[in-house]
Amino acid sequence: MQQSPDQIRQAYRQMRLIREFEERLHVENPKGEIAGFTHLYSGQEAIAVGVCENLRDSDFIISTHRGHGHCLARGCDPKGMMHEIYGRADGLGKGRGGSMHIADLDKGMLGANGIVGGGQPIAVGAAVACKARGDGSVSVSFTGDGASNQGTVFEAMNMAVVLKLPKVFVLENNGYSEHTGASYGIGGDLKTRTEAFGMPVWEADGFDYFSVYEAAGKAIEHARAGNGPSAILATATRYFGHFEGDPQNYRAKDEVKNFRETKDALMTIRDKVTGAGIFTAEELDAIDDEVLKLIDASVDSARNGPTPGRDIMMSDVYIDY
């Protein structure tokens, strides 16, 4: 699957956007202005972007509690997201949802989700709608290794197969289910388990954008062609704790440092793109600068955003409330 330089530039920018968004939140979080639980996606950028770069406007995705990366990869407005994370009245959720509940239905983004395994059955429902529309659109769910042990995920997989739906399950193994290693919690292995439902599984290197893009392309094409659900299994790591503030006692001291130095997704795409002569390092640096400015502006704007009031608390419980 040959990608044009424009596509590659866009993918790189999206990955950089996620990285800077998350790294900046990691810096801002201890300052006390951000409330609640924040779960960061740094380290897994190639997965969200590798999948979403294959999508059309009419497709759907659903995310996890670690949702910022999926939201950004799907085109949610970074400033609107930042305002939401800061609890502002003009955030994507009007300050009512916060980090764990960012959604933008206009972008086909059916929400991050605070319930582990909560999203997958909903994504199967969206796939029913895609099939009914008959326009070749697909529904994609992101599922962590932890969520892959929820009954809801098994039910969703079986249902998608039985109904032969245009559904793609993206299984993201970042090595940890909260504070427990994935190897402890998963019986058998994710690939065999998923194949046992009768759907193909494509494996990808979750640090490598091109690997994920290719695997996701096959899965999404499979669904668009009416061949039913499939899955991609991508392995990466998360650079930060389960949530911000997690002391990560379950991790070896240099684990993250080693990943950052040897496998990093941004490093990998930069090396490949510059090595192939598609862009120079300077051209990529210019993208980085533009993204940094956008993140700076988003944080400044969010810190000074409007505070939500009682009217916002008391509205939207129902259509008319």
Place this chain on the structure above:
Amino acid sequence: MAVLTMRDALNQALHEEMERDPSVIVMGEDVAGGSGGTSGNIEAAGGIFGVTKGLKTKYGADRVIDTPISESAIVGLANGSALAGMRPVAELMFADFVGVSLDQIFNQMAKFRYMFGGKAKTPVVLRMSMGAGMNAAAQHSQTIYPMLTAVPGLKVVVPSNPADAKGLMKQAIRDDDPVVFFEHKALYSKKGEVPDGEYLIPFGEADLVREGSDVTVVALARMVPFAMKAVDKLAEEGITCDLIDLRTTSPLDEETVLESLSMTGRLVVVDESNPMCSIASEIAGIAASKGFASLRAPVEKVTAPHTPVPFARELERMYVPSPGDIEAAIRRVMEGA
């Protein structure tokens, strides 16, 4: 007596009961934590709020079971092991995750004894954190005890302080019925004097934490310290209240509430839950049906609004009933007195 946080009081109760009775086992996500990790630390978490810390190191992996993220199966594990003779203490991490495991709770554990001819015992303790206060938003902040209080067969515990948390936890573990134990996350770090060793609080006995003659204030969990602030402030003005901490909502100590109401004639009920079908509604209903002759003013319910729990700091503060809201409600029932 030692001064402990509610977290440590609960931890002490678990340690004492596991020591006392080898059939007590603990299970849940990250109750120890670290298994399969790269640090080699097999107790990397001790529960995300630290309530189960030290248990795995002391009692081993057979009695302190880290589970995958599978809430239905966690409660099922507790149910089955209880039917087979163990005394499981299972953790759901957040009360909101009851949503994932509700069948095992309200169709299964609650009904075994009744359906099975009175032969079954289901001595499960199902622990869960609850409540607003950490800006954890709509799926990590709910106080769903009214929903489970409504289920026949379940006992429901809602402690407000470290000593009660210990005494009620030890009682819960020894109780032969399934007990849902709600731990308010904003109370985990609150300190109080806790009796050493053997200390049990029977279920269905409310605690009269303040005595007065003008108004009966009924509260539970985090609303007890909030109500205390309001009650103590008004006492300086000469308005005195009975403040009743329910401690358990099933069984519910109606007698203490009605007895106080018969002296004061005025009732304020404070409940962090949404107003419809709440504990506040239940207490108000009891007053209307069994204490009607005593009532000198309409019952005031101080609850959260009929909305999900919002995220932003300002919104969550508005959502949770405040000491000021409680004070205002007490003043309203006093109007015209």
